[in-house]
Amino acid sequence: MTIGLPVREASYRLEDLRFEGNASEPSNKLVDLTCNEFAETIHKCKGRMSYAHAVKFYDATTGEVASFSTRFTFAIAIRSDSSNPTDTKGDGLAFFLAAYPSTIPSNSDGGNLGLLVTKHPKAYGTNRFIAVEFDTYNNTWDPSKTYDHMGVDISAIESAE
Known part of the structure; x- marks a missing residue:
């Protein structure tokens, strides 16, 4: 089984992407996942862009499981703000797989990377996920x-060992 997602260069359609929270649609081919472009502060900002359709990873009839590979390019831009030097970068970002439909949890900003509700260390049931995180802030659980x-x-914001 092969999965093809048309999200490369200009081959995707904007309606195939879902933007939540502070994420904004592409501008100059770039997606802003936080509120860097339009807000005075990035404190408590969170954003998510995901594929807007279900992707089948398992064929119950044949028992076949899909394999996939991906590649991506991203940049974490640090703001220059001499008036508030502690508010110059966010906590990081994560590429994730989750059940469909997955929505960004409320109160999931900061070190929760838009994956988990603050003060809930683990996800259960249909909220489970697997993610690769690019963490730019040293939280107490790191x-x-x-x-x-x-x-x-793996269904937790604390990285697996």
């Missing part, structure tokens, strides 16, 4: 002295 790091999150 391994000590990791600072900026990549991690694999």
Whole structure:
């Protein structure tokens, strides 16, 4: 089984993408997942862009499981704000797979990367996910002295070991 998602260069249709929270539609071929472009502060901002349609990973009739690969390019731009130097970058971003339809949880800003509700360390049931995180802020649950790091999150914001 092969999965093809038409989200590369200009081959995708905007209606195939779902924008939530503070995410904005592409401008100059770039998607802003937080509120860098239109807000004075990025505090408590969160945004999500996802594919707007269900993607079948398993064929119950044949028992065949899909495999896939992906590649992407992204940039984490740090704002220059001398009036508020602690508000210059967010906590990071994550590429995730979740049940369809998946919606951005309320109160999932900051270190929760738009995946989990604050103060809920794990997702259950249809809220489960797997994600690759690009973490740019050292939270209390992060391994000590990791600072900026990549991690694999399995239904939890604390990276798997």
